[in-house]
Amino acid sequence: MDVIIYHNPACGTSRNTLAMIRNAGIEPHIIEYLKCPPTRLLLTQLLARAGLTVRQVLREKGTPFHDLGLADTSLSDSALLDAIGEHPILMNRPIVVTPKGVRLCRPSELVLDLLPPQQGEFFKEDGERVIDAHGRRVATA
Template structure:
């Protein structure tokens, strides 16, 4: 299976998502979107395929979101895409693409819906058990 992850190695959620992709036996194409951001057209296509609006993919924490006034709900998608183009850190991550679809994987477990079965247990960096020793999802409380 082919997979693409728009990844930020400094992000724990992104690292966990990448690790679950690999735990499914897939070595994805890794695009560090801060170094190589998607074009405006590609981002718009990814969002459409994921069923997301531009506003839904905007990241507020640790970004210039507030300074740029992006909380103004009257801003158009074009204005938001312009801001993302100038500041790729505004893209919430990770975004994963597989033949099963496109998804913003927050929380990281959302990637499991896009993947074949896991090859054994998986525990997140924070110690949370996600997949048991039989490759099955662990129920959360």
Template sequence: MDVIIYHKPACETSRNTLAMIRNAGVEPHIIEYLKCPPTRLLLAQLLVRAGLTVRQVLREKDTPFHDLGLGDPALSDDALLSAIGAHPILMNRPLVVTPEGVRLCRPSEQVLDLLPPQRGQFIKEDGERVIDDQGRRVATA
């Protein structure tokens, strides 16, 4: 299975998502999007495939979102894509692409719907058990 993850190594959610991909027996193509951001056209296409708007992929925390006035509802998608192009940190992550679809994997468990079955238990970095010993999802409270 061909999988691409737009990844930020310093992000716990992104690391957990990458680990779940690998726990499914898949070694993905890892694109560190801050070093190699998707082109404007590619990002627009990925968002369409994911069923997301540009606003839904914008990240506010630890970004220039507020300084750039990106909360203004009058801003067009074109303007928002330009902002992401100039400041890739504005793109929320991880974005995962598989033959099953494209998804912004927040929370990281969102990736499970795009992958083959998990090959064993998976526990997130924070200690939350997501997959049991038989590779089945653990019910959440």
């Protein structure tokens, strides 16, 4: 299975998502989007395939979101895309592309719907058990 992850190695959610992809036996194409951001056209296509609006993919925490006035709901998608193009850190992550679809994987477990079965037990970095020893999803309380 061909998988692409738009990844930020400094992000725990992104690291957990990458680890779950690998736990499914897949070595994905990793695009560190801060170093190599998607073009405006590609980002627009990814959002359309994921069923997301530009505003839904904006990240506030740790970004210039407020400094740029991006909370203003009157801003057009074009203006938001310009801001992401200028400051790729504004793009929330990770975005994963597989033959099964495109998804913003927040929380990281959302990636499981896009992958073949997990090949073994999986724990997130914080110790939360997500997959049991038989490769099955663990029910959350």
